[in-house]
Amino acid sequence: MRTRSLILLILALFFCLSLFFQLTLERARGEALSRPPFLYLPTGRYIKVLSLGYQNLAADILYLWSIQRYSRYEGEHRFRYLEHVYDMITDLDPHYIDPYLIGALTMAREGSDYERAFKLLQKGMRNNPDEWILPLDAGFYALMDLKDYSKAIDYFMRASKIEGCPPEVDRLIAGAFLRKGDKVASLKFWLDIYDSASNERIKEVSYNHIYDLKIAIDLEVLQKAINHYKEKKGKFPTSLSALVREGFLKGIPVDPDGKNYEYDRNSGKVSAASEYRLRH
16 A cells, blocks of 8 residues: 555656646747646656556556547647557556547547557557457448548458457448448348347348348349440340340349339330339
């Protein structure tokens, strides 16, 4: 107990000295003293030495301090040392997961600095390769905030390979492929989800996605063949079967209900008799 008290005292003195030198420097530069002060802190390596072996305790204290600091919204310069603060905490305790998540959240959603958020999460992934929550978190930022679907897929795929990752991540991957415009890859994932699902509700949702994607892919294939025929022949085919007879398609697909697709030879447009289950 005496040793721990000494550690806490050293850390408190350290913060006080940091504040003192901060204010002194700002006076020298003539900056306004009414602005909330920023801490000039050294790297985690030096604090590790000062902690006398209690670096996990030091990381806890700094993490709690950071939450208190960044939960206050006043001050235009509040994000100036954000990266340094969370680097310091995660240097002290590389396996402390919360600072990676909260630090990235603050950087991304409040500071709008996604580059640094990804950098912090990637550091967490290097130090904690068995923690699926880190790549999953990065994937959400890429998917929901940046609309970078390729990056989201990469992070979700990485998370999915880690033991303990929730199976729902496969649905995120399938959705990201669809948003990216890759319907074939999305269909593949929904088929895998359907095949492996034990829950009837998940099977129903999966099948609805499979149903819609099958129609969308078939229509794209047929329309592409019709347009190719028009380019080569100068006119639309008289029927869909003409596409097979003249080598533009190997076969004519049917929709998931076994119905033929409808073709208008005058406009060259193809459509489905069945309605989409999820898209309206």
